[in-house]
Amino acid sequence: MARGRISRLSVRDIRFPTSLGGHGSDAMHTDPDYSAAYVILETDAEDGLKGYGITFTLGRGTEVVVCAVNALAHHVLNRDLGDIVGDFRGFYRQLTSDGQLRWIGPEKGVVHLATAAILNAVWDLWAKQEGKPLWKLLVDMDPRRLLSCIDFRYITDVLTEEEAHEILQRGQVGKREREEQMLTEGYPAYTTSCAWLGYPDATLQQLCSEALKDGWTRFKVKVGADLQDDIRRCQLIRNMIGPEKTLMMDANQRWDVPEAVEWMARLAEFRPLWIEEPTSPDDILGHAAISKALAPLGIGVATGEQCHNRVIFKQLLQAKALQFLQIDSCRLGSVNENLAVLLMAKKFDVPVCPHAGGVGLCELVQHLIIFDFISVSASLKDRMCEYVDHLHEHFKYPVRIKKASYMPPKDAGYSTEMKEESVKKHQYPDGEVWKKLLAAPGD
Secondary structure, eight states, X not given: OOOOBEEEEEEEEEEOOGGGGTXXXXXXXXXXXXXXXXXXXXXXXXXXXXXXXEEEEOSTTHHHHHHHHHHHGGGTXXXXXXXXXXXHHHHHHHHHTOTTGGGGOSSSHHXXXXXXXXXXXXXXXXXHHHTSBHHHHHHHSOHHHHHTTOOOTTTTTTOOHHHHHHHHHHTTTTHHHHHHHHHHHOEEEEEOTTOOTTSOHHHHHHHHHHHHHTTOOEEEEEOOSOHHHHHHHXXXXXXXXXXXXXXXXXXXXXXXXXXXXXXXXXXGXXXXXXXXXXXXXXXXXXXXXXXXXXXXXXXEEEEOTTOOSHHHHHHHHHTTOOSEEOOOTTTSSHHHHHHHHHHHHHHHTOOBOOOOOTTTHHHHHHHHHHHIIIIIIOOOTTOOEEEOOSSGGGBSSOOOBSSSEEOOOOSSBXXXXXOHHHHXXXXXXXXXXXXHHHHXXXX
């Protein structure tokens, strides 16, 4: 198939004023405006297909990611898509090893978010040209071809390419049955939509009640700002959902290590399955200390949404610092780097429970976790994917939730494409929504 030369890359700053309703608010991020750097790739191929890629941000700073995308654009423009995917490892290495831009990473921060946005667009375009949803493209791919998309640099001390190949070969057994299971039942999800920290009790109760009616059995509550308030809110939500349903907690990096242990000892009575991001996402040994201290209380540690790269995940796994691993589709270097982390998690036998929500994170990560079940983990034990019921109406191929499970996407691509009308309205600062808000008194 003639893949076509990438003839144009454009990037837009898209922001939704979610802070006005307290949506997404937590102990560290009190007023997020869910946003995205939105990349569009066009080729000279006659099929007219475009690749769409996003990376998630919280408002201010999106313009910085847009600048980084433009700084990386020369690596993509005028390249043939067939050449890129034919040596995807080499292309990934080229993007992440730019001799000058690497200095403001390397493979972390703004430049890595920009890398993710570009690569997400490449994967979307490739899947569209193959006529498959991304999860199916990955599931059907020959193991050797799949591994050729991964940069194993810095992780061969825990996972070699041959070990990864053995994992994928073992995953071939029962693969067809697991794919059918996903198509029929979907991938189990949990909801974070009920208990943002900025929500008043009445809103929390209303949303929790609606979620229970819709069949949700797994709930996450934000904690970390005020202990007595946390106790009150956790009591409220535990009383509503009952003793049998699953409750998780998320501190969004708010605590020091001793503080995390002390705080969670006070919240243990509500029987949380995990505490998420209890301290700095960079503190591997801190997470390990918290994991060890909370184990007797039956509380696991979950983290990953702000892990810079595969190296941080490698060390978290080596240090036994987490019991639940949370990949993010836009924080790591796109599908390529997430594949490496999924394979490492399988080797260490740590369940993957992806981070989602934001702008398009649910749409993207569903592909990765469905692939993980079918081809890598082959297990649903202690596994679930986050779901947040915000902003899906702005996507051309929104997620489908049925009986509190993600149903596998059927449309070709990575589900990254947004509706053009939504993009125009929410482009910052010139879109209709922002023109009105910025012109309002006090802004």
